[in-house]
Each structure stands twice: as structure tokens, then as C-alpha cells.
Amino acid sequence: MRGFFITLEGPDGAGKGTQGRRLVEHLRRAAVDVLNPREPGGTSIGERIRRVLLDDTHREMAPETEMLLFAASRAQFVREVVRPALARGTTVLSERYVDASLAYQGFGRGLDVALVRTVNDVATGGLLPDLTLLLDIDPPVGLERVQAAGRAGAAGGDRLEQETLAFHQRVRAGFLQLARESPKRFVVIDAQGDVERVHREVVRAVDGLLAGRKVTS
Ligand SMILES: Nc1ncnc2c1ncn2[C@@H]1O[C@H](COP(=O)(O)OP(=O)(O)O)[C@@H](O)[C@H]1O
Ligand SMILES: [Mg+2]
Incomplete structure (x- = not known):
């Protein structure tokens, strides 16, 4: 049986990393074979692209360059990591995927959202998650959480975290619009609660997906 493809999305500091780790523990306890690669990394090529993307000295990066680099990394990620894992029955949990590019490069940077979608379709061969949290x-x-964690450092975070509050507001609104457009794929979770409460909602959504699949297989 093919594995499930699950993605975690949301603004910086929403708790994707934290919830991803908790979810992986939950799934492994339930004997689900799960892979949790780092997107846009997860591959040797992707890690190198990631360093170019997040380098806070690359202030001159054009929005188009940024969009294409994320897409290039994703193309490698899908072919090298995601599709082979799904094919051998492994569930893949990815932090950030196509929706992040639609939200950040489309809604955030102001690139045409339909164009970003088309480019990402090329990158992924049209592979979409079964569930997006x-x-x-x-x-x-979220940004306060990131700062409190010391990730922001003296320079004020990576190239994307350093963006203006208005940019991050557009990203958030973009994510919510995407969720409204694909209600079957998305589950929206209020991430302002404590880690435990958010984890319970994440587990509820994922267990629902796994149970639904068992019924139909
Ligand atoms: N529900 C929560 N309440 C308070 N702090 C949280 C919560 N979830 C995560 N954090 C903290 O916020 C910071 C950012 O979390 P992280 O999981 O890295 O978010 P993301 O990957 O979405 O940027 C971390 O220091 C983490 O410990
Ligand atoms: Mg993170």
C-alpha cells in the first residue's frame, strides 16, 4: 500500500518543527513507518540550494530567483525522497511544500499565484499531499517565539524571517485562503494554544486520515 503524504504549513514560529517531531513520535509508537525529511533540504542538492535561499547576505535576490530555487529544490526532493518513500509504503511528513511557495512567493512577495502554482506543478509532477496541517x-x-528561541540572533533571523510584519500578514492570509480553496486536503489548527493542545489536534487529524484509508483499502 502506498504511504501517506502529510505536510505541515504555517507562518514562522507556528510550531511546525515542534509538532512535526511530536507527530513522528506518535506515528512510530503506532508502528507507522514514517520519514521526516527537511524541506527545502532533504537531499544533498536541496541542502545546498537551501543555504543560498536562507543566506541573509543575499539581499539582492529577485522574487523570481527565490521562487525558482525553492521549486528546483522541491523537484529533487519529490523525485529523490518523497515518491520512492510513498511507493515503498512509507508515510512522509514534510515541513513546508508547495503551499509554502504559494503563500510566501505568491501572496507574500506578490508573484502571480497561478504562475507559482504552474512552476510548482512542473517541479512536483503534480504530487499533492493527502493531508496538509x-x-x-x-x-x-510566531515571530516572538522565534526570537525568544534565540534563532533570530544579533542579525535578526534568516532572510525570510527578517521580512516586514506586513509580509508575514500576507503570508498568513494566503495560507488561510489556500485552506478555504481546498477544504478536503487542509485542516486548519489554531497554533496559539500550548504545545500539548496543538499536538492533540494534529493527532486527531492524522489519525482520521489513517483510519479513513484503512476503511477504503
Ligand atoms: N504551542 C507553542 N507554544 C509556545 N511556544 C511554542 C509552541 N510551539 C512551538 N513553540 C516554540 O516556538 C519556537 C518556534 O517553534 P518551531 O517549532 O521551530 O516553529 P516553526 O518550525 O513553525 O518555525 C520554538 O522555540 C518552540 O519551542
Ligand atoms: Mg521550523
């Missing part, structure tokens, strides 16, 4: 958070709350 959108951890929704008010950007100032």
Missing part, C-alpha cells in the same frame, strides 16, 4: 498563528506571536 495548517498551523495558523498571528505573525507577531
Whole structure:
């Protein structure tokens, strides 16, 4: 049986990393074979692209360059990691995927959302997640979490985290619009609650997906 493809999305500091780790523990306890690669990394080529993308000295990067680099990394990720894993029955949990590009490069940077979607369709061969968990958070709350964790450092975070509050507000609104457009794929979770409460909602959504699949297989 093919594995499930699950993605975690949401603004910076929403808790994707935190919830991803908790979800992996939950799934492994339930004897689900799960892979949790790092997107846009997860491959040797992707890790190198990631360093170019996040380097805070690359202030001159054009939005188009950014969009194409994320897509290039994703093309490698899908072919090298995601499709082979799904084919051997492994569930793949990815932090950020196509929706992140639609939200950040489309809604955030102002590139044409339909164009970003087309480019990403090329990159992924049209592979979409079975379930997307959108951890929704008010950007100032998320950015404060990131800062409190010391990730921001003296320079104020990576190239994307350093963007203006208005940019992060557009990203959040973009994610919510995407969720409204694909209600069957998305589950929106209020990420402002404590880690435990958010985890329970994440588990409820994922267990629902796994149970639904068992019934129909
Ligand atoms: N529900 C929560 N409440 C308070 N702090 C949280 C919560 N979830 C995560 N954090 C903290 O916020 C910071 C950012 O979390 P992280 O999981 O890295 O978010 P993301 O990957 O979405 O940017 C971390 O220091 C983490 O410990
Ligand atoms: Mg993270």
C-alpha cells in the first residue's frame, strides 16, 4: 500500500518543527513507518540550494530567483525522497511544500499565484499531499517565539524571517485562503494554544486520515 503524504504549513514560529517531531513520535509508537525529511533540504542538492535561499547576505535576490530555487529544490526532493518513500509504503511528513511557495512567493512577495502554482506543478509532477496541517498563528506571536528561541540572533533571523510584519500578514492570509480553496486536503489548527493542545489536534487529524484509508483499502 502506498504511504501517506502529510505536510505541515504555517507562518514562522507556528510550531511546525515542534509538532512535526511530536507527530513522528506518535506515528512510530503506532508502528507507522514514517520519514521526516527537511524541506527545502532533504537531499544533498536541496541542502545546498537551501543555504543560498536562507543566506541573509543575499539581499539582492529577485522574487523570481527565490521562487525558482525553492521549486528546483522541491523537484529533487519529490523525485529523490518523497515518491520512492510513498511507493515503498512509507508515510512522509514534510515541513513546508508547495503551499509554502504559494503563500510566501505568491501572496507574500506578490508573484502571480497561478504562475507559482504552474512552476510548482512542473517541479512536483503534480504530487499533492493527502493531508496538509495548517498551523495558523498571528505573525507577531510566531515571530516572538522565534526570537525568544534565540534563532533570530544579533542579525535578526534568516532572510525570510527578517521580512516586514506586513509580509508575514500576507503570508498568513494566503495560507488561510489556500485552506478555504481546498477544504478536503487542509485542516486548519489554531497554533496559539500550548504545545500539548496543538499536538492533540494534529493527532486527531492524522489519525482520521489513517483510519479513513484503512476503511477504503
Ligand atoms: N504551542 C507553542 N507554544 C509556545 N511556544 C511554542 C509552541 N510551539 C512551538 N513553540 C516554540 O516556538 C519556537 C518556534 O517553534 P518551531 O517549532 O521551530 O516553529 P516553526 O518550525 O513553525 O518555525 C520554538 O522555540 C518552540 O519551542
Ligand atoms: Mg521550523
